[in-house]
Each structure stands twice: as C-alpha cells, then as structure tokens.
Amino acid sequence: MGKITKKEPFFWIAVSCGLVIMLLILLPLIQMLTAPSFSILKETIQDKDVVRSIWLSVYTAGLAATISFLFGTPLAYVLARSCFRGKHLIESIIDLPIVIPHPVVGIAILSVAGRGHWLGQLFSELGIRIMGSVTGIVVVLTFVGLPFYVNAVKTGFEGISPRLENVSRSLGASMFSTFCRVTFPLARRSMLIGIIMCSARAISEFGAVVIIAYHPMIAPVLLYERFESYGLKYSQPVAVWLVSICLALFLILRILTLRNTKNS
Amino acid sequence: MISIDNVSIQLGKFGLRDINITIEKNEFFILMGPTGAGKTVLLEAIAGLIRVDSGHIHVNGRNITKFPPEKRGISIVYQDYSLFPHLTVRDNITYGLHFHKVAGNEAKKRFDRLVEELNLSHLLQRLPTNLSGGENQRIALARALIVSPKVLLLDEPLSALDPGFREGLRKRLKSLHESTNVTFLMVTHDFSEALSLADRAAVMDGGEIKQVGKMKEIFQRPNSAFVADFVGMKNLFTARFCDTKAVIEDLEIELGRPPENGHGHIAIRPEDVVISREKLSSSMRNSFMGRVAEIMDQGLCYEVSIAVKDVLFKSLITKSSLFDLEVREGSDIYLSFKSMAMHTF
Structure with missing residues (x-):
C-alpha cells in the first residue's frame, strides 16, 4: 500500500472529511452532556421515575444479553465450525433484525403475541403477557440484540484453530470437556465483546419497544415522553444519566473480564 | 498394530x-x-x-x-x-x-x-x-x-x-x-x-x-513412474523390452535378465551412473559415450546431465571427481551403470 504524502490533494480531502465526521459525532454529544447544570442533574437522579426507567433499561438489556449468550453461543459455534447446505440462509435470517426498521419489529412481534394469533392465545392462557410488560420488552430487546452477539462470537470461534479441539479430543477429552476447557476460555474475549454489543444495541432500542410496551417505561421511552411534554431542557439530564451509566457499566464489565483473563 | x-x-x-x-x-x-x-x-x-x-x-x-x-x-x-x-x-x-x-x-x-x-x-x-x-x-x-x-x-x-x-x-x-x-x-x-x-x-x-x-x-525399487520420480529416480525412461534388452529411443541397454513386471519403464538412480574418461571394461555391461549437456551445483555434489544420442542421463558426482575428470559442459565423457542398478516397472 502506498503512503499518502502531505503534498497530495487527496491527503487534505481525507483530513477534511475526517474532521467533518468527528464534528458530526462529537459536537452534539458534547453539547448535550455539558448543557444541564450540576443541580439539575442532581435533581433528575432523585426523580424516582428516572431511576426506575434507567434500571429497567439496564436490566432488560442485561437479560436480553444473557438470553443471547445462552441460546446464541451454541448456534454461533455450529455456524463457525460446520459447513452445511442452507448455512448462508441461516446466517441471513440471523442478520434480518439488523436490517428491519425498528417499528416493524414491534408490529411483527405484536402480530404473533396478540390475541388474534394462536401463540398469543397460548401465552395469555399461560398467564404470560407480552403487551405492556417486562417480558415483552425483553423479547423485543433480544430480537434486536441477538444478531450482534451471534456474529461477534461466531467470528471469535472461527479464529480458534479446530486443531486445538482435535488435539484435546485425541488426548481423551469429550466434545463437552473440550468446549469447556479449550474453546470457551479462548472465545471468552469475543463473548464479552458480543455481550457488550448486544446489550448496547438493546439499551438503545426505542421504536420497537414503544409499540410493544409504552409502560413500564424504559429510559428511551421516558426520554421521549419528557421531550414531548416538557421540551429539550427536561430530556437532556435524563439522557446524560442514561449515557453515563451505560458507559460506566461497560467499563466495569471490561475491566473485570480483562483481570480474569490475566489471572488464568 | x-x-x-x-x-x-x-x-x-x-x-x-x-x-x-x-x-x-x-x-x-x-x-x-x-x-x-x-x-x-x-x-x-x-x-x-x-x-x-x-x-x-x-x-x-x-x-x-x-x-x-x-x-x-x-x-x-x-x-x-x-x-x-x-x-x-x-x-x-x-x-x-x-x-x-x-x-x-x-x-x-x-x-x-x-x-x-x-x-x-x-x-x-x-x-x-x-x-x-x-x-x-x-x-x-x-x-x-x-x-x-x-x-x-x-x-x-x-x-x-x-x-x-x-x-x-x-x-x-x-x-x-x-x-x-x-x-x-x-x-x-x-x-x-x-x-x-x-x-x-x-x-x-x-x-x-x-x-x-x-x-x-x-x-x-519404485513400483511406478510416480514413486520413482517422487523419490528422486531422476533417470526415468519409457522403454521397449526385448528379451534381456531394453531399448530407449534407439539406445540398447543390457539388463542381464528378463525384465520383471516390465510395463515400459526403466529407471536408474543418478548416484548409480558412473562417469569416466576412458571406457570401463569391467563388470559394467552398459557403457556409453555422451556429451555433457549441463552441470548443476547442488551444494554437496553436482548433478551432471549427459546426452547419449537423444537420451539424457543424470549423474551425481562429488566436487573432487568433477575436477579430477575435468567434466565441462560440451566435453565428451563415458558413463556406465551396472545392470543391477536398473529398475524396470
């Protein structure tokens, strides 16, 4: 690859484009984060509705990531290790939630969860409510977050040489022991990245959740409501808290797992 | 087992x-x-x-x-x-x-x-x-x-x-x-x-x-042309067999025995092909005069290609014999091999 020198006009085009992108990302974020005063921020975090909604957002996203981890890990492993007819089809199906517009996701889930559908009927007979419930929120968040987890972990598994597993098997380890002792520890990093990507995506979901469950209110819905009813000034502090708490959580998760990896 | x-x-x-x-x-x-x-x-x-x-x-x-x-x-x-x-x-x-x-x-x-x-x-x-x-x-x-x-x-x-x-x-x-x-x-x-x-x-x-x-x-004793080539039998020819003789192009070679499982191939390891200035008259039944076509340095020894009529033989010799025999590209030289060194398949 050639090196770009400062003399070439392309260098300056690249620099200006880069600057525009940096401004686009950073300017609004910095503006929003610095707009509310300290006292308003303090007042906001004492608001029970705000705390409740942020907590709901965090733990429903966490549940979505946990479900993705439990169900997505074996699937990601199979996709990484085997070659079969229809594999590309399955991969495309997993990617579908990424490309479908968010409100459409809400409508689609509603169409099977409503009383008009036998599945919805079954759920309501079992006492499981999707509409306007935490269960419904978790279903939606899993739907939109799962592809991020599966793709990250699949890439991680693909990076582990199958020969390591072969050697482990030949030394007497069953498939399950091999997965626990070799594959899982080596894929841990990509699983962490998958969990972070999946929960980050889940926490940011608005369009689909607002259709399934306006109440109980997750943070983005509360944000929207505050904006609609009271205006920008009242929604900014909620946004600042949501962003800060998410960043802090991801940072802690990252530090914890990095330490574990070093210890082992 | x-x-x-x-x-x-x-x-x-x-x-x-x-x-x-x-x-x-x-x-x-x-x-x-x-x-x-x-x-x-x-x-x-x-x-x-x-x-x-x-x-x-x-x-x-x-x-x-x-x-x-x-x-x-x-x-x-x-x-x-x-x-x-x-x-x-x-x-x-x-x-x-x-x-x-x-x-x-x-x-x-x-x-x-x-x-x-x-x-x-x-x-x-x-x-x-x-x-x-x-x-x-x-x-x-x-x-x-x-x-x-x-x-x-x-x-x-x-x-x-x-x-x-x-x-x-x-x-x-x-x-x-x-x-x-x-x-x-x-x-x-x-x-x-x-x-x-x-x-x-x-x-x-x-x-x-x-x-x-x-x-x-x-x-x-490679049993096929592939194995012979693979293990470095560089002298590998297709031949017609006639009693105890093998004919490569129009070069007649004495096998000293009828060919065993002969399917039209004859092979000689390059280290079994001996080079000399004079025609050897001892037990070497096959001795031909040829012209040195190419000399290749292979580190410890030299691979010499010698053309006898239209047939190209390869021989491996040490550096000292290369000098002793004054082998040069274009010079005429004798090559000989024992009938035991020939493999037919």
Whole structure:
C-alpha cells in the first residue's frame, strides 16, 4: 500500500472529511452532556421515575444479553465450525433484525403475541403477557440484540484453530470437556465483546419497544415522553444519566473480564 | 498394530480411495507424498477426527472405526504444534491426564521423565506463545506421550523448524520411539528424515497409496513412474523390452535378465551412473559415450546431465571427481551403470 504524502490533494480531502465526521459525532454529544447544570442533574437522579426507567433499561438489556449468550453461543459455534447446505440462509435470517426498521419489529412481534394469533392465545392462557410488560420488552430487546452477539462470537470461534479441539479430543477429552476447557476460555474475549454489543444495541432500542410496551417505561421511552411534554431542557439530564451509566457499566464489565483473563 | 483395510473417505471433490496399510506394533512408519496427497486426512481419519465412509481401522486387534477420538488412545502432533495458548507449559503437558485414570505417582513419574527427556524443566511456568518452534514441538510431544497412547501420529512435526533445531528434534524423536512402546506414524516429505527414522514407509498421491514397503525398497525399487520420480529416480525412461534388452529411443541397454513386471519403464538412480574418461571394461555391461549437456551445483555434489544420442542421463558426482575428470559442459565423457542398478516397472 502506498503512503499518502502531505503534498497530495487527496491527503487534505481525507483530513477534511475526517474532521467533518468527528464534528458530526462529537459536537452534539458534547453539547448535550455539558448543557444541564450540576443541580439539575442532581435533581433528575432523585426523580424516582428516572431511576426506575434507567434500571429497567439496564436490566432488560442485561437479560436480553444473557438470553443471547445462552441460546446464541451454541448456534454461533455450529455456524463457525460446520459447513452445511442452507448455512448462508441461516446466517441471513440471523442478520434480518439488523436490517428491519425498528417499528416493524414491534408490529411483527405484536402480530404473533396478540390475541388474534394462536401463540398469543397460548401465552395469555399461560398467564404470560407480552403487551405492556417486562417480558415483552425483553423479547423485543433480544430480537434486536441477538444478531450482534451471534456474529461477534461466531467470528471469535472461527479464529480458534479446530486443531486445538482435535488435539484435546485425541488426548481423551469429550466434545463437552473440550468446549469447556479449550474453546470457551479462548472465545471468552469475543463473548464479552458480543455481550457488550448486544446489550448496547438493546439499551438503545426505542421504536420497537414503544409499540410493544409504552409502560413500564424504559429510559428511551421516558426520554421521549419528557421531550414531548416538557421540551429539550427536561430530556437532556435524563439522557446524560442514561449515557453515563451505560458507559460506566461497560467499563466495569471490561475491566473485570480483562483481570480474569490475566489471572488464568 | 494398526491395520487399515480398504478405507475410503469422500471430502467434497477430494477423497481417499481404498487405503490399505498394516503397521506393526512399536514400528516407526513414515507416510510420504506431495502436498495434497491426503496424508493429513489419513492421519485424522486414524485419530477419529474425520469420518470414514467405508472400510475398517483396527488397533491392536480392536475395530476402532466407529470410536470417537477420545476413546481411541491415539495422540496427534501437528506441524503448527497446536498448543493451548491459554495454558502454561505444565498445564499443556498434563492436559490429557485429566481424562485418564492414572495414579498420582505414576502420573508424576511420566511427567518427570518426559520433562527430563525433552529438556523442558526451565519452561514449565511459561505460556507457549513466546517460545521457539523447537521448544513448542517438544512440549507438544510431551503432551501427546504423557497419556501413554497406543499410537502417536506426527504430521510433519519437523518441517516448520529451523534446520538447526530439526536435527536435534529428529534425534529426540528416535530416542523417544526407542524408549517407549508406542507405534509412531509420521508424515514427512524429507527423505533424509524418513531414511534416518523409519524402517518402512508408504507413498501416497491423489488420495491413493502408491507403494508400501521397506524404505530401501521404495528408494531402490519404485513400483511406478510416480514413486520413482517422487523419490528422486531422476533417470526415468519409457522403454521397449526385448528379451534381456531394453531399448530407449534407439539406445540398447543390457539388463542381464528378463525384465520383471516390465510395463515400459526403466529407471536408474543418478548416484548409480558412473562417469569416466576412458571406457570401463569391467563388470559394467552398459557403457556409453555422451556429451555433457549441463552441470548443476547442488551444494554437496553436482548433478551432471549427459546426452547419449537423444537420451539424457543424470549423474551425481562429488566436487573432487568433477575436477579430477575435468567434466565441462560440451566435453565428451563415458558413463556406465551396472545392470543391477536398473529398475524396470
């Protein structure tokens, strides 16, 4: 690859484009984060509705990531290790939630969860409510977050040489022991990245959740409501808290797992 | 003892067809062949890592064709070492002991013996990532042998190493084979490795076994043009046979015997072709005058191509004989070979 020198006009085009992108990302974020005063921020975090909604957002996203981890890990492993007819089809199906517009996701889930559908009927007979419930929120968040987890972990598994597993098997380890002792520890990093990507995506979901469950209110819905009813000034502090708490959580998760990896 | 009977495997377009090999208990057996011949596939099939479509594999009289890899007692060592990067050298070596019922003191005895024999004691706390290729391959060997396998499969274990390490590890392999009662089956494409380690070998190409037998036999009596070419039989000609004579182009060669299993090929190893200034009149029945066409430096010796009429012979001679005989390109010279040095197939 050639090196770009400062003399070439392309260098300056690249620099200006880069600057525009940096401004686009950073300017609004910095503006929003610095707009509310300290006292308003303090007042906001004492608001029970705000705390409740942020907590709901965090733990429903966490549940979505946990479900993705439990169900997505074996699937990601199979996709990484085997070659079969229809594999590309399955991969495309997993990617579908990424490309479908968010409100459409809400409508689609509603169409099977409503009383008009036998599945919805079954759920309501079992006492499981999707509409306007935490269960419904978790279903939606899993739907939109799962592809991020599966793709990250699949890439991680693909990076582990199958020969390591072969050697482990030949030394007497069953498939399950091999997965626990070799594959899982080596894929841990990509699983962490998958969990972070999946929960980050889940926490940011608005369009689909607002259709399934306006109440109980997750943070983005509360944000929207505050904006609609009271205006920008009242929604900014909620946004600042949501962003800060998410960043802090991801940072802690990252530090914890990095330490574990070093210890082992 | 390993016996592989009529094993066939289909992997997409490639496949192994009707593989038959018998390897004696405690033997050091070599599998040779060009890249893509299917050597690794065969090893992995023996280890149970690839499903066999038809045929049987027996180890010590037990049919293990359908056994999962962990029930076979067959260890495998790969060219890229395949050490577990997240485990220390000690944990790598003792990995297999988790799955075998080995008494504590017996396990310790095995561990100490392997660490000592493979000179690994100073590395035990390290992670394999930062170690040299030779060190890594020694760790891989210890890890494979600590479970006392019936068979050890080695997939080109020396070819990724620097030449200096290679020689050392080759000696270690030989002594490990002598000090254990494990059957070794090793893939290599290095003939000096093969000759120094093994008694018997098989040559594979295109998913088929081309020849099985003693190392010497394969080198001296290749049974096909492919094997002859592969093992360096550089003088390989198509010939017509007539009684005890072979005719290449219009050059008549005396075989001294009727051709055995002659299918129109004759081969002579280049080191069996003798060059001289005068016509040799002794036991050499075949002596021809030719013209030196090319001299190629091959490091320790020279490969001289000599044209006799339209037939090009190759001879290997030392540097000193090149000077003594004043061999130059374009000069006329005699070449001779014993009838015993000729192989027909």
